Amino acid sequence: MISAQDLHKSFGAKTVLRGVSLTVAPGESLVVIGGSGTGKSVLLKCLLGLEPPDRGQVDIAGLKQPRPHELAAHVGMLFQGAALFDSLPVWQNVAFRLLRGRHRMPRGAARELAVEKLARVGLGPEVADLFPAELSGGMQKRVGLARAIVGNPPILFFDEPTAGLDPVMAGRINRLIRSVVSEAGATAMTITHDMRTLSDVADKVAMLRDGRIHWQGSRDEALTSRDPILHEFVTGGAETGET
Amino acid sequence: MMARTTALARATALAGATGRGTAGFLGFLGRFAGFAGQVCLSIRPPFQWRELGTQLVVIGWMSLPVVALTALFTGAALALQIHAGSARFNAEFAVPSITAIGMVRELGPVLGGLMVAARVASSIAAEIGTMKVSEQIDALRMQALDPVQFLAVPRVLAALLAMPVLVAAGNALGIMGGYGVGVARLGFDGPTYLRNTLEYLEFWDVASGLIKGAVFGALVALAGTFHGLRARGGAQGVGAATKSAVVMASVMILAANYLLTELFFSA
Ligand SMILES: Nc1ncnc2c1ncn2[C@@H]1O[C@H](COP(=O)(O)OP(=O)(O)OP(=O)(O)O)[C@@H](O)[C@H]1O
Ligand SMILES: [Mg+2]
Numbered sequence: 001m002i003s004a005q006d007l008h009k010s011f012g013a014k015t016v017l018r019g020v021s022l023t024v025a026p027g028e029s030l031v032v033i034g035g036s037g038t039g040k041s042v043l044l045k046c047l048l049g050l051e052p053p054d055r056g057q058v059d060i061a062g063l064k065q066p067r068p069h070e071l072a073a074h075v076g077m078l079f080q081g082a083a084l085f086d087s088l089p090v091w092q093n094v095a096f097r098l099l100r101g102r103h104r105m106p107r108g109a110a111r112e113l114a115v116e117k118l119a120r121v122g123l124g125p126e127v128a129d130l131f132p133a134e135l136s137g138g139m140q141k142r143v144g145l146a147r148a149i150v151g152n153p154p155i156l157f158f159d160e161p162t163a164g165l166d167p168v169m170a171g172r173i174n175r176l177i178r179s180v181v182s183e184a185g186a187t188a189m190t191i192t193h194d195m196r197t198l199s200d201v202a203d204k205v206a207m208l209r210d211g212r213i214h215w216q217g218s219r220d221e222a223l224t225s226r227d228p229i230l231h232e233f234v235t236g237g238a239e240t241g242e243t
Numbered sequence: 244m245m246a247r248t249t250a251l252a253r254a255t256a257l258a259g260a261t262g263r264g265t266a267g268f269l270g271f272l273g274r275f276a277g278f279a280g281q282v283c284l285s286i287r288p289p290f291q292w293r294e295l296g297t298q299l300v301v302i303g304w305m306s307l308p309v310v311a312l313t314a315l316f317t318g319a320a321l322a323l324q325i326h327a328g329s330a331r332f333n334a335e336f337a338v339p340s341i342t343a344i345g346m347v348r349e350l351g352p353v354l355g356g357l358m359v360a361a362r363v364a365s366s367i368a369a370e371i372g373t374m375k376v377s378e379q380i381d382a383l384r385m386q387a388l389d390p391v392q393f394l395a396v397p398r399v400l401a402a403l404l405a406m407p408v409l410v411a412a413g414n415a416l417g418i419m420g421g422y423g424v425g426v427a428r429l430g431f432d433g434p435t436y437l438r439n440t441l442e443y444l445e446f447w448d449v450a451s452g453l454i455k456g457a458v459f460g461a462l463v464a465l466a467g468t469f470h471g472l473r474a475r476g477g478a479q480g481v482g483a484a485t486k487s488a489v490v491m492a493s494v495m496i497l498a499a500n501y502l503l504t505e506l507f508f509s510a
Contacts, residue, residue, distance in 0.1 A: 045381070048385065050381045050384060050385070068381075068384035068385050068387075069384065069387040069388075069389065071385070072385060072386055072387030073387070077382070077385045079378045079382060080378075081377060081378055083377060083378035083379050083382040084379070084382075085374075085383075086377075086379070097386050097387075100386070100388070
């Protein structure tokens with residue numbers, strides 16, 4: 001389970017979150033939408049303990065106010081900028097968590113698993129030995145996704161998983177996220193601007209606006225909602241006639 | 244009257260700014276000390292042996308040429324200067340020993356430290372700062388790796404271990420520089436020069452310089468990692484972190500050098 005109660009976060013004079021509360025039930029997929037710069041990535045970082053919230057409670061997998069290292073075993077995270085370790089080749093990025101810690105795997109097995117995860121995000125074995133700087137932005141994003149899902153963590157966070165991908169690849173990534181949630185039973189929170197991700201991946205939808213949850217409900221409600229702001233967001237303003 | 248009030252207001256504002264500056268500086272030193280303490284507490288298993296080895300090569304081995312050249316030329320110049328000075332007292336015989344003492348106690352560690360500060364504090368701050376602004380540090384933390392333990396500790400240990408060796412090599416080269424000038428330009432006889440050097444050089448002269456080197460090495464790596472981990476806001480932030488790391492490392496080396504000299508040699 002992922003839950004946040006009344007999260008507040010400011011950077012200096014700039015207030016980003018003004019009391020965000022949300023819950024994602026186990027096995028459920030929440031998609032968070034909202035305008036650029038409304039604090040979606042900051043919300044994610046507050047949930048993960050990467051940025052300390054100024055106020056409010058977080059509970060992830062039963063851990064209250066979790067620190068990042070406590071979450072590592074439970075959580076896979078795709079960063080908006082992929083955040084690959086640029087000193088390591090692709091396969092070691094993907095297999096990072098398998099190569100360390102008490103239950104570390106032999107390198108050969110870890111590499112095999114990494115190549116398998118790369119295949120799931122549409123990358124062939126030939127990229128395994130490249131370095132992140134040798135990849136395109138969309139390829140980096142997919143390596144980041146492979147790194148997030150390796151080891152099958154029960155809770156997943158994706159920050160704009162399809163940004164920078166072509167429509168075919170984006171569809172494939174959406175199906176991957178869907179299958180990770182429905183087959184493996186993972187709990188997922190996905191930030192996106194991509195309405196196809198919303199319709200393919202979401203069970204529930206939350207919209208962030210002015211530092212608060214402006215709207216939340218099921219996917220079907222979101223797609224048919226008459227809430228003007230949500231409606232404009234979902235349809236891209238097409239039906240409101242605004243330019 | 245007007246002029247006096249504005250002058251007074253300015254003076255007050257200046258005092259206020261200075262006060263705030265001082266408070267800010269003290270707070271900053273406090274944070275640095277806290278960071279240094281955190282690094283010390285993080286020296287515990289699991290040790291990053293591979294990273295330590297890499298950093299020993301990057302920080303130690305690859306700094307050797309620049310430290311050696313610095314020491315060589317400094318030793319040569321030092322011998323000339325000491326000769327010029329000692330000639331005023333007809334004490335030219337002291338050139339070899341004073342050159343050596345000046346080199347191993349002061350100039351070897353200080354100049355070696357400053358060169359390593361320029362080379363290593365900057366590259367550590369740029370590398371870690373880039374990792375910070377591209378969220379790689381966050382990604383490390385999400386993999387249960389503590390950036391202090393994983394990145395700072397191996398760099399600080401490597402610098403701490405490598406610097407005494409660099410200083411020792413620099414000392415040898417510095418003395419060689421003095422020897423070269425002594426024999427080629429000042430009319431010393433080679434064996435006499437070396438005998439004078441070794442005869443008057445005491446264990447503590449050398450040891451104190453090596454200890455200084457270790458301290459300076461740790462300060463350099465601490466400054467680099469401290470500023471790297473605090474970098475914010477893209478390429479500009481990395482640039483600022485790099486600059487701050489070099490400035491801070493250099494100033495701390497000079498300050499620490501004075502304090503250690505007081506500690507070791509004041510009566
Ligand atoms: N470390 C930080 N320091 C200062 N301000 C920050 C910091 N991180 C984020 N912000 C500010 O917080 C606000 C929200 O940023 P955030 O990255 O969460 O936006 P977002 O909703 O993810 O946008 P996008 O959809 O474009 O990714 C922005 O105005 C940003 O300037
Ligand atoms: Mg974002």
